[in-house]
Amino acid sequence: MKTIVEFKRVCKTYGDKENLIYALRDVSFTICQGEFVVILGPSGAGKSTLLNLLGGMDDVSSGTICINNQQIEVLSETQLADYRAKQIGFVFQFYNLIPTLTAFENVALMKELKKDVLSAQEALERVGLKAHQHKFPAQLSGGEQQRVSIARAISKKPALLLCDEPTGALDSQTGMLVMKQLKDMCKRYGHTTIIVTHNSALKNTADKVIYVKNGMIENVVTQEHPCDIDAVNW
Numbered sequence: 001m002k003t004i005v006e007f008k009r010v011c012k013t014y015g016d017k018e019n020l021i022y023a024l025r026d027v028s029f030t031i032c033q034g035e036f037v038v039i040l041g042p043s044g045a046g047k048s049t050l051l052n053l054l055g056g057m058d059d060v061s062s063g064t065i066c067i068n069n070q071q072i073e074v075l076s077e078t079q080l081a082d083y084r085a086k087q088i089g090f091v092f093q094f095y096n097l098i099p100t101l102t103a104f105e106n107v108a109l110m111k112e113l114k115k116d117v118l119s120a121q122e123a124l125e126r127v128g129l130k131a132h133q134h135k136f137p138a139q140l141s142g143g144e145q146q147r148v149s150i151a152r153a154i155s156k157k158p159a160l161l162l163c164d165e166p167t168g169a170l171d172s173q174t175g176m177l178v179m180k181q182l183k184d185m186c187k188r189y190g191h192t193t194i195i196v197t198h199n200s201a202l203k204n205t206a207d208k209v210i211y212v213k214n215g216m217i218e219n220v221v222t223q224e225h226p227c228d229i230d231a232v233n234w
């Protein structure tokens with residue numbers, strides 16, 4: 001399988017000499033195209049820092065990051081903005097939908113960022129929300145709103161779908177449905193999906209689990225036969 005993400009000896013520090021905080025220290029790993037990846041670790045471990053670096057929202061202090069054959073730590077601000085707009089789909093804990101636009105219009109906005117997008121209708125169909133496409137966010141449940149935000153992210157046909165605690169604001173049953181959707185789409189359409197979570201129950205469902213602790217990679221486990229989301233005890 002093609003390698004789509006390669007972190008090589010990445011360090012990320014905050015603060016100055018006297019007050020240096022290592023958010024990530026000497027982090028190396030790879031992710032293959034089409035993998036369903038879970039990044040697990042306690043609070044403060046460095047998970048969000050990792051995701052921010054992957055998404056081009058922050059820059060490394062040292063080391064290299066290669067995504068889809070592109071070295072990203074050397075990109076200028078403008079090139080990084082283009083990378084975020086075209087290559088990355090983001091899903092956050094809160095859905096960040098525009099309340100005055102319908103589900104369809106929220107997804108269709110992505111056309112402004114990239115020429116080659118999935119139609120809003122196709123993206124909403126993939127998340128099972130075609131019937132709700134003309135509703136406003138306030139007329140949708142939390143789980144449905146999150147599915148609109150997933151439709152918005154996948155409509156860009158991103159190289160990477162980055163999800164930061166995507167079920168954090170949902171009850172466990174709805175959270176499970178959203179996770180199921182993410183995994184089903186990863187397998188059906190080949191989206192490389194990277195999920196940051198505190199929920200260690202998800203570890204058995206991933207092709208790869210990256211354990212982060214104290215800014216370091218504690219372990220990377222590749223699973224040949226991950227279990228179905230339905231089998232998870234939340």
Ligand SMILES: Nc1ncnc2c1ncn2[C@@H]1O[C@H](COP(=O)(O)OP(=O)(O)OP(=O)(O)O)[C@@H](O)[C@H]1O
Pocket residue numbers: 014015021022023041042043044045046047048049050
């Ligand atoms: N902008 C910043 N300035 C200073 N320190 C930061 C900054 N961002 C993160 N850190 C520090 O880097 C470390 C890793 O933070 P990070 O947010 O990546 O952890 P996390 O695993 O995502 O935690 P959580 O699960 O609580 O969100 C923490 O010690 C944090 O305090």
